[in-house]
Amino acid sequence: MASAQPVDSTRPAPPRRRRHGRRSSLRSWRLRDQITFVLAWTVGLGLCAVAISVVVFFAVEGIQYLRPSLLVTHPSASVSQSGSGGFLDAIEGTVLLGAIGLLIAVPIGVVTAVWVIEYGRPRWLGRIVESTVEIIAGTPDIVIAIFGLALFQLGAFSFLSFSEPGGAFGRSFLTAGAMMSFLAIPPVYTATRNGLIATPRQMREASFALGKTRIATIRRVVLPAVRRDIATGSTLGLARIIGDTAIVILLLGATLRLQSDGALGFLSGTGSSLTSYIYNNSPAGDGNAPDKAYAAAAVLLLLVLVLNWGVGRIGRIGGPPIHAERRLGA
Amino acid sequence: MNGRAGAVRNRLAPESPAWQNGPLPIEKLDLEAQLMAIAPEQTNTRPRRARAAVTAVERLRLEDVSVFYGNTPAVKNVSLSIRQGEVLALIGPSGCGKTTLLRTLNRLTELTPNASHSGRVLLDGEDTDDIVDTELRRRVSMVFQQPNPFPMSIFDNVGFALREQSRKRPRRRELEPLVDHALQRAGLHDEVRADLNRSALRLSGGQQQRLCIARAIAQEPEILLMDEPCSALDPRSTAVIEDLILQLREDLAIVVVTHNLQQAHRIADRVAFMYLGDLVEAGETEQVFSDPREEQTREYIAGVFG
Known part of the structure; x- marks a missing residue:
């Protein structure tokens, strides 16, 4: 935010937390859906982790030897x-x-x-x-x-x-x-x-x-x-x-x-x-x-x-x- | 406006006054009021477009034409004359064979593997079956329901047909006047002149359809076939294209397939009504709309069936 600008008092301040409508929580799901949900995230994040570690490993190992x-x-x-x-x-x-x-x-x-x-x-x-x-x-x-x-x-x-x-x-x-x-x-x-x-x-x-x-x-x-x-x-x-x-x-x-x-x-x-x-x-x-x-x-x-x-x-x-x-x- | 929507509305609104007392006394009713009752928002343009008087010359004659898909007849024994200086509208409910008949005129039905036809289509007295298909389609051009510009520049779209395939490709400079002329005739030139190298896909739907018309008339065809050219467009673009059709009819014979009775009434000089593959009635627009000879025509126009 540019602090030099005077704050326009007529404009309402943005809410500190944007409100969402009510949603169903994970707890209310069926067990099968909960397991699938957790599995999907685990596998997805795991794949990302593997890909990122490959890139990071070679970025570190490779670039340090690369002339x-x-x-x-x-x-x-x-x-x-x-x-x-x-x-x-x-x-x-x-x-x-x-x-x-x-x-x-x-x-x-x-x-x-x-x-x-x-x-x-x-x-x-x-x-x-x-x-x-x-x-x-x-x-x-x-x-x-x-x-x-x-x-x-x-x-x-x-x-x-x-x-x-x-x-x-x-x-x-x-x-x-x-x-x-x-x-x-x-x-x-x-x-x-x-x-x-x-x-x-x-x-x-x-x-x-x-x-x-x-x-x-x-x-x-x-x-x-x-x-x-x-x-x-x-x-x-x-x-x-x-x-x-x-x-x-x-x-x-x-x-x-x-x-x-x-x-x-x-x-x-x-x-x-x-x-x-x-x-x-x-x-x-x-x-x-x-x-x-x-x-x-x-x-x-x-x-x-x-x-x-x-x-x-x-x-x-x-x-x-x-x-x-x-x-x-x- | 979508003719299909209009037809559905006809069925859904039987309390409208036009057919309250059955379809019979139509000729006694004021036609315009009746059209209003069928679809009020479709009549915001003039019921009948102003047109210059043009002498009609016969260009295309259909003699006893039938078209089959496998053994199923889609068009049965149609004889019809198509004249330059006139707009002929093919009307009729879905699946009645209008589009099939239209596609027979430039032998596009041949692209469907099991399609066959009997009877003769004569282009200036010459059997179209005796004309090489590519030459026939250059003389009998077509505009489709969905605007279908090619994924290339505006210039290349219009120049597409002009560029001969086997001989030396003409230079851009040679094509320029022809492309400009086609765009002018299609009423698109002023809007796109600034940059003809722009991709045709960036134009609006109405502009794209006019581009397709420019593309179709660039090689100076004798006949222009239009398969529901406005059904994918908004009312304003529709009005522009209808005006365009009336101008073009002075140099070409135009056949328009339409679901939209109001449109047929606005632009057509003659109307041919088809039902289940049969040509039920063909005649002057005013006569077909106000005093149809056949009962089926009368019922269709009154919206008894869609």
């Missing part, structure tokens, strides 16, 4: 921790994997969703596609990784990775990114599909009634209407990609530095990501440099938090989405 120099220096093999450098290569690897993964996943996820919702015939094929995406979503990443290893060691794919005359190693940014896209396709597909379902039929009819073909309607009306859903799905998919370790270790080699190999330069070379860097530097890996693992984990966590925040922001760009009401009702 700007760690972000910009290459890692190197050294017996002493002071000589082993930073994790620039791991950051580069994470960004590169995310980019390759999304580049593959977004077109596939969006086109699949458009086909299932806008065409979806024959019906049985649509159903098969839907369950296929569900199966991919439920497949553990290590299974995807080992499948990718088996696939890309085939001679036909040898140009994608470092290869010897005897065969391919199957490890490169391209092969890892391709398998990473399996992690991102389900969220992209699901978000796009839900957006398409929530887009009113009248909007498509309006376009047909103006003499547009189905494909022009999809391109000019339907896809613009769901671009926010696509962005949301992509961000969720990206978060899954940058958080994955198994595929990096099996298919990217988790090498210390980015290495150009094979026909396509660094794309067919090996490297590491923040996740594999954390694993290798943790006491579980060979590095035994927990402070660097913490610092890298803090960076990774920050990246994921920023992405999650970004998902929330995307939903608000450019006013309410066309199907906002449907969303609220659902």
Whole structure:
């Protein structure tokens, strides 16, 4: 309150305690409801506590070891921790994997969703596609990784990775990114599909009634209407990609530095990501440099938090989405 | 105003004087007083809107048109002529086939998988089945019940139909005069001229509907179909759009589906009354309202059934 201003005596003073109407008290509830009430609060607060402690732990542990120099220096093999450098290569690897993964996943996820919702015939094929995406979503990443290893060691794919005359190693940014896209396709597909379902039929009819073909309607009306859903799905998919370790270790080699190999330069070379860097530097890996693992984990966590925040922001760009009401009702 | 609400009110207020003595002596009653009795607040605008005399030219002719959903007929053997310079109102109770008939005219019913039709619809003498659907829909444009602007700018909404899909997209500069003209004809230009790049979703409901009209007439169609264009709007926006319809009818043939008898009376030059898929009666508005030939029409207009 600004004390310099004289108090306007004509205005009634605000009540010290805002009054509420009478409500039923917890005591008057049935026992079952009381237990549920307490359980709900306990579980909810417990989850919040876990999330907050993770963030606080890495804020404290990670930031205290985090030096700007760690972000910009290459890692190197050294017996002493002071000589082993930073994790620039791991950051580069994470960004590169995310980019390759999304580049593959977004077109596939969006086109699949458009086909299932806008065409979806024959019906049985649509159903098969839907369950296929569900199966991919439920497949553990290590299974995807080992499948990718088996696939890309085939001679036909040898140009994608470092290869010897005897065969391919199957490890490169391209092969890892391709398998990473399996992690991102389900969220992209699901978000796009839900957006398409929530887009009113009248909007498509309006376009047909103006003499547009189905494909022009999809391109000019339907896809613009769901671009926010696509962005949301992509961000969720990206978060899954940058958080994955198994595929990096099996298919990217988790090498210390980015290495150009094979026909396509660094794309067919090996490297590491923040996740594999954390694993290798943790006491579980060979590095035994927990402070660097913490610092890298803090960076990774920050990246994921920023992405999650970004998902929330995307939903608000450019006013309410066309199907906002449907969303609220659902 | 919502025509449905009006129809319900008709049923709920049987003590109103208009039909106290049964539906028969309607022609003896003053029509305006009768409309007042049906729904007093709906008659706050002039009972009949002033209009310029226009020579009517036949554009669309329906010959024995029937529409089926599966094996169920929704429209039965309708023959009708639709003329430029006139507003034709399709009236009738819910589910009588008005909207289905309207959607048959630009072959939108084909989007419903099990719909089929028989008979012929002739656009300037040419069977609409022989016209490519996209071209037909450019010539026979449509405005829907709910304002349905696309989630893009005002300019892009109006320019939407003008932008050819297969050939080179015209530049914005080429489209500008056409978009401006369409917005002017739809009476929206003054309100939105300041910023055509604004999202169309930020307009009010009445503005959105006028934008949809501008969008529909931008490509200079020959016929404009309107499916209850005012039922989602407030009375003031309704009045604006009704005036607009009367202006547009000079260059286009307009078919309006409406639940709202007062609206049909205000704007239509001719009225077609449908009941259970049949075209019961079609004729001059004044004649249908004051001296209907058929008993069913008489009862519907008197509010015996909704």
